[in-house]
Amino acid sequence: MLKKCMGDPLLxxxxxxxxxxxxxxxxxxxxxxxxxxxxxxxTKEVALVKVLWRNQFVKEAT
Numbered sequence: 001m002l003k004k005c006m007g008d009p010l011l012x013x014x015x016x017x018x019x020x021x022x023x024x025x026x027x028x029x030x031x032x033x034x035x036x037x038x039x040x041x042x043t044k045e046v047a048l049v050k051v052l053w054r055n056q057f058v059k060e061a062t
Contacts, residue, residue: 029054
């Protein structure tokens with residue numbers, strides 16, 4: 001049996017703040033670099049950078 005869903009209006013994200021192009025894509029803009037590390041492999045070194053993006057929270061940083 002399905003139950004009626006009572007939506008929470010606080011969870012609605014306004015779409016006016018996100019600039020969506022005609023091709024249904026948008027551009028992410030970096031705000032801040034949170035962390036930077038260098039991972040050493042056997043033959044080379046790889047830089048790992050954690051970036052905070054606009055319109056995202058710190059826990060969603062990549």
